[in-house]
Amino acid sequence: MKICFLIRSLGLGGAERQLVNLATGLASRGWQISVAVMYPGGVLEEELRQAGIEVYSVEKRNRLQTGRVVFKLWRWLRRERPDVLHSYLTVCNILSGIIGTLMPSLNVVWGVRASKLPLDAYDWLIGLTERASAFFARRADLIIVNSEAGKRDCLKSGYPSGKTIVIPNGIDTRCFAPDHSARTRMRALLKVGADERLIGLVARLDPVKGHSLFLHAASRLANTHENARFLCVGDGSESVRNELQALARRLGIGNRISWLAAGQDMPAVYNALDILCCSSLSEGFPNVLGEGMACGTPCVTTAVGDAERLVGNTGEVAASADPESMCAAWETMLGRIARDGARLGMQCRERVSQCYTHEHLVDRTAEALTELVAPRSPLPSDTRPLT
Secondary structure: OEEEEEEOOOOOOHHHHHHHHHHHHHHHOOOEEEEEEOOOOOOOHHHHHHOOOEEEEOOOOOOOOHHHHHHHHHHHHHHHOOOEEEEEOHHHHHHHHHHHHHOOOOEEEEEEOOOOOOHHHOOHHHHHHHHHHHHHHHHOOEEEEOOHHHHHHHHHOOOOHHHEEEOOOOEOOOOOOOOHHHHHHHHHHOOOOOOOEEEEEEOOOOHHHOHHHHHHHHHHHHHHOOOEEEEEEOOOOHHHHHHHHHHHHHOOOHHHEEEEOOOOOHHHHHHHOOEEEEOOOOOOOOHHHHHHHHOOOOEEEEOOOOHHHHHHHHOEEEOOOOHHHHHHHHHHHHHHHHHHHHHHHHHHHHHHHHHOEHHHHHHHHHHHHHHHHHHHOOOOHHHOOOO
C-alpha cells in the first residue's frame, strides 16, 4: 500500500513525532511512504530520510497561500498515485478535504490530535479554520482521533460518527526507558541534589500548555517544601519566555526553576524528574505523559483529553486552571513516592507497555487503513483513474 502523509512541518512536537513514528513503522513493514510538509527544514525530516522516506516541501510562504498550495499538492499526488492521503492537524486536514474533492478516487484520512481547543487563546484565523473543519470533515473517508475525549468533541462539532475512530498515540518504549545513569547526569547538569524533588513541565511555550498554572502551583509548593525544584523544557517566542521568567521571579521562585530549550536528551530529562506535570488547558493524548511514564516517572496532570485515562491509578489528576488543586496533587504524589516510589515507577512503565506502545500505534493504523482501502481498490494501480 502507498501512503502520502501531509503535515504543516516536522519540527519538534507531539503530532510531528507521532507522524514520524507511524511513517517509519509502516515503511519497515514494506509500505510505500512519502511525506509532504508545508514548511521545510524541520529537525525531524532527517529521521525520515534516513529511513528512505521522501520528504516533499510545498514551500508555503505565508498562511494565506491556499490556491498555490492546493495546486502543488494536487500535482505531487498525481505523480505519487497513493492509495491514501493521511493529513495531520486542522489546516492540513482541510487541505486534504479540498484535494479529495479534486481527486475522488483518493482515500482521504484525517488525523485529529486535540480536544476542546480554547479558541480565545489564538488569533482569528485559527478560530476560523477550527470551525471550518467540521464542514470539510464530510469529505474525509476516515477520521483518526488520538483520544476518546477528542472523538467526543469532534462528534459534537458535527464530524460524521460513522467515519470517526480512536487510535491512541504510541510511545517508543525502547527509547524511553528507566536509566539511572541518565538521571544522575541530567540532575548534575541542573545542579539538583539527591535530596531535592524535581517537578517538571515539558511543553512548547504556548498559552494552551498552562505554564502560568504550573508557576503559580510551584510558588505554593515552594512555600512548604524547601527541597522542591522546578524545570520547564520547551521552545517558543522569546517574548513569551521572558514573560514567564518574569512571572517566576515575581512569584519568588526564580532561583528554584530551570529553563531548557526543546531538543534536549528527553529520556534523560524524564529520568531526572521526580514528577512530570501536564498543566494543559487542552490536549488529546499527551505524548509527554506517555514518554515520562515509560521512563518510570510518575505524573500529575490536569483533567484534559485522555490524560486521566492514560495515567490511570499510577497518576494524580488536578482540576484545570486551579493552582491550589495542582499543588495538592503534587503533595499527594510526593507522599506516594516517599512510600513506594520504586514500585510506582514500574507500574507507570507497565501501563504504557501494555496499551500505548509504538507497535500498538502501527498495528492499529495499518489495520484501519487496510480495511478502508480494500473495498475501493478493484483496479490495478497502473489503471486507476487520477481524477
